[in-house]
Amino acid sequence: xxxxxxxxxxxxxxxxxxxxxxxxxxxxxxxxxxxxxxxxxxxxxxxxxxxxxxxxxxxxxxxxxxxxxxxxxxxxxxxxxxxxxxxxxxxxxxxxxxxxxxxxxxxxxxxxxxxxxxxxxxxxxxxxxxxxxxxxxxxxxxxxxxxxxxxxxxxxxxxxxxxxxxxxxxxxxxxxxxxxxxxxxxxxxxxxxxxxxxxxxxxxxxxxxxxxxxxxxxxxxxxxxxxxxxxxxxxxxxxxxxxxxxxxxxxxxxxxxxxxxxxxxxxxxxxxxxxxxxxxxxxxxxxxxxxxxxxxxxxxxxxxxxxxxxxxxxxxxxxxxxxxxxxxxxxxxxxxxxxxxxxxxxxxxxxxxxxxxxxxxxxxxxxxxxxxxxxxxxxxxxxxxxxxxxxxxxxxxxxxxxxxxxxxxxxxxxxxxxxxxxxxxxxxxxxxxxxxxxxxxxxxxxxxxxxxxxxxxxxxxxxxxxxxxxxxxxxxxxxxxxxxxxxxxxxxxxxxxxxxxxxxxxxxxxxxxxxxxxxxxxxxxxxxxxxxxxxxxxxxxxxxxxxxxxxxxxxxxxxxxxxxxxxxxxxxxxxxxxxxxxxxxxxxxxxxxxxxxxxxxxxxxxxxxxxxxxxxxxxxxxxxxxxxxxxxxxxxxxxxxxxxxxxxxxxxxxxxxxxxxxxxxxxxxxxxxxxxxxxxxxxxxxxxxxxxxxxxxxxxxxxxxxxx
Ligand code: T1G
Numbered sequence: 001x002x003x004x005x006x007x008x009x010x011x012x013x014x015x016x017x018x019x020x021x022x023x024x025x026x027x028x029x030x031x032x033x034x035x036x037x038x039x040x041x042x043x044x045x046x047x048x049x050x051x052x053x054x055x056x057x058x059x060x061x062x063x064x065x066x067x068x069x070x071x072x073x074x075x076x077x078x079x080x081x082x083x084x085x086x087x088x089x090x091x092x093x094x095x096x097x098x099x100x101x102x103x104x105x106x107x108x109x110x111x112x113x114x115x116x117x118x119x120x121x122x123x124x125x126x127x128x129x130x131x132x133x134x135x136x137x138x139x140x141x142x143x144x145x146x147x148x149x150x151x152x153x154x155x156x157x158x159x160x161x162x163x164x165x166x167x168x169x170x171x172x173x174x175x176x177x178x179x180x181x182x183x184x185x186x187x188x189x190x191x192x193x194x195x196x197x198x199x200x201x202x203x204x205x206x207x208x209x210x211x212x213x214x215x216x217x218x219x220x221x222x223x224x225x226x227x228x229x230x231x232x233x234x235x236x237x238x239x240x241x242x243x244x245x246x247x248x249x250x251x252x253x254x255x256x257x258x259x260x261x262x263x264x265x266x267x268x269x270x271x272x273x274x275x276x277x278x279x280x281x282x283x284x285x286x287x288x289x290x291x292x293x294x295x296x297x298x299x300x301x302x303x304x305x306x307x308x309x310x311x312x313x314x315x316x317x318x319x320x321x322x323x324x325x326x327x328x329x330x331x332x333x334x335x336x337x338x339x340x341x342x343x344x345x346x347x348x349x350x351x352x353x354x355x356x357x358x359x360x361x362x363x364x365x366x367x368x369x370x371x372x373x374x375x376x377x378x379x380x381x382x383x384x385x386x387x388x389x390x391x392x393x394x395x396x397x398x399x400x401x402x403x404x405x406x407x408x409x410x411x412x413x414x415x416x417x418x419x420x421x422x423x424x425x426x427x428x429x430x431x432x433x434x435x436x437x438x439x440x441x442x443x444x445x446x447x448x449x450x451x452x453x454x455x456x457x458x459x460x461x462x463x464x465x466x467x468x469x470x471x472x473x474x475x476x477x478x479x480x481x482x483x484x485x486x487x488x489x490x491x492x493x494x495x496x497x498x499x500x501x502x503x504x505x506x507x508x509x510x511x512x513x514x515x516x517x518x519x520x521x522x523x524x525x526x527x528x529x530x531x532x533x534x535x536x537x538x539x540x541x542x543x544x545x546x547x548x549x550x551x552x553x554x555x556x557x558x559x560x561x562x563x564x565x566x567x568x569x570x571x572x573x574x575x576x577x578x579x580x581x582x583x584x585x586x587x588x589x590x591x592x593x594x595x596x597x598x599x600x601x602x603x604x605x606x607x608x609x610x611x612x613x614x615x616x617x618x619x620x621x622x623x624x625x626x627x628x629x630x631x632x633x634x635x636x637x638x639x640x641x642x643x644x645x646x647x648x649x650x651x652x653x654x655x656x657x658x659x660x661x662x663x664x665x666x667x668x669x670x671x672x673x674x675x676x677x678x679x680x681x682x683x684x685x686x687x688x689x690x691x692x693x694x695x696x697x698x699x700x701x702x703x704x705x706x707x708x
Pocket of ligand 1: 026027029065066067068069070081102104105106107109128129132134135136137138140281284285
């Protein structure tokens with residue numbers, strides 16, 4: 001046998017049991033050696049008179065967690081997985097699959113080709129290929145509908161979600177659950193049951209009754225396709241998944257497998273697959289920062305949050321949900337009561353959404369959470385997170401007090417979204433223990449956490465920031481100190497470019513439409529109406545009051561805000577929100593305001609195509625991202641990608657701005673920037689890194705690979 005697939009015969013109740021074990025750490029990915037080994041094992045079992053039943057099981061932490069993603073984009077090596085799973089199913093004696101850990105993608109497809117499936121109660125199964133820009137390519141779209149029906153199979157294949165073992169049992173994906181924690185024993189016990197009950201070979205590919213009702217049901221598939229297309233927002237793989245499932249109801253199994261295979265090969269060659277796999281590996285690479293190699297995280301058993309407003313209460317709940325006790329500090333009893341009310345409102349919403357049950361809600365609110373008006377109550381906290389008003393003087397004064405009351409060795413963090421962490425740290429006698437932890441609102445929901453490393457921040461303090469992110473199930477991105485760190489600094493650039501385009505002739509509605517068609521869930525003006533236009537107005541006012549006098553193109557937004565139109569919360573902003581509606585409609589008065597501003601500036605408006613809007617909007621994003629990497633504010637281009645994917649709605653199937661720029665071609669991006677630079681040299685000075693990469697014929701991903 002191969003070194004990753006072993007074959008052993010045990011004596012069972014009524015005959016020999018062939019135990020076929022896969023040992024390919026860390027996740028038993030179905031790489032070529034595993035596929036070859038399984039193919040050989042299936043053939044050997046078929047011929048082995050000493051064995052009546054076979055068990056396929058994974059060693060280590062999980063059953064097969066899928067095809068080996070690292071093989072994609074490389075020459076295909078036979079046997080490919082669909083050949084292996086068909087060979088397993090074709091065996092003339094019963095094959096049992098024992099599932100533990102996460103049987104995902106090709107792992108579940110391997111299980112589906114077995115004749116019976118037993119799972120440990122803690123196991124999970126799923127077909128997440130859609131998240132990689134693919135579809136199940138080893139029979140999943142053909143076997144799963146036959147096993148559990150079209151609707152249930154479509155939900156699992158198109159969502160890519162993990163299914164718990166109990167739900168898998170209920171759906172019919174697995175035949176039994178095992179109470180133990182040893183998948184090998186679970187498999188052997190089920191194999192004995194197969195022999196004792198004379199259970200026959202049972203091939204999923206031969207099951208037709210579950211798909212019969214869907215066969216030729218145009219209305220069913222039209223309905224499914226319509227809802228999938230709406231949610232896909234330009235991603236191709238969900239559409240292909242539905243087409244393959246439909247083919248399972250229309251074609252004989254072998255032809256359905258060919259349909260799936262053709263679709264799989266087509267998707268394998270797409271830019272979306274390249275981008276989504278980039279995102280998958282970047283999710284893991286982004287957490288590999290130098291500080292983690294040099295400093296173990298400090299203890300994280302108790303936390304304190306200064307401030308009970310929107311951010312403070314969101315951060316508090318994110319930590320409560322992770323099981324971390326939190327003491328919230330407010331300036332007086334009245335504010336403390338408001339802080340508690342904010343926290344309980346979030347917990348009650350979690351209860352309503354089924355995230356927690358009543359008992360957990362009460363435990364979090366009454367045992368893990370406390371609120372106080374006395375800052376001395378932070379004394380036991382391992383980490384203190386300041387989430388007070390976004391004003392440097394307020395933060396400086398607070399950090400002087402935090403420094404007096406926090407215990408030695410406590411990590412002191414500010415949630416500031418752009419202020420200078422080094423200035424804040426200097427207010428304490430322990431700048432080495434200070435860093436920025438920039439949460440995104442709502443903090444108990446948004447996955448991104450920018451870990452802002454100050455000049456004096458110690459490695460173990462940075463490591464603690466990453467450890468907190470992991471505990472809160474957030475994605476941490478390391479950022480250096482600058483105005484806006486990574487995400488907000490890029491956001492400011494493309495919002496400014498949007499304002500310039502409006503000044504020159506575009507409408508906010510054209511810009512939003514272009515951005516949504518690019519794949520964003522909403523455009524910048526829809527986002528602004530959702531967050532509240534008063535926030536941006538206040539920030540711009542502070543900037544101008546500080547004497548800033550660059551090109552200013554936000555007058556139209558100022559005038560909308562000065563009319564008290566702050567967006568959804570006032571029923572009107574850039575859009576009008578009719579009673580109860582969250583999707584606004586265009587406001588002719590906004591266009592009149594914009595026309596007046598142009599007249600005052602003597603600007604003759606020009607028309608914009610959607611393509612030009614996105615070229616400028618996207619080039620602004622990439623140019624600033626390149627500067628951020630060049631300055632070392634972000635460690636690698638992939639850190640910029642992850643920040644924009646998780647914090648700003650950048651479409652994941654484009655991989656992030658830097659990956660998308662690689663896909664388009666950095667030479668084309670630079671040519672765009674040179675073209676725009678002729679009209680606005682100040683804004684469009686090309687980032688030196690971008691120029692250098694183009695000159696060297698390299699791209700952003702080459703920097704990611706150098707950093708690995
Ligand atoms: N291939 C290669 N490497 C993989 C891998 C995979 N499928 N899954 C994980 N790894 C690596 C990962 O990069 C990391 O490496 C280490 O394993 C631990 O992973 C034909 C075509 C299984 C839930 O999409 O969801 O099957 O950073 O840090 O948090 O139809 O990994 O240590 O060097 O994520 O415990 C479908 C992807 C593939 C599953 C474990 N399967 N993996 O999570 O550990 S396509 C997937 C996961 C397919 C077929 C199609 C998770 C996990 P390193 P980790 P974890």
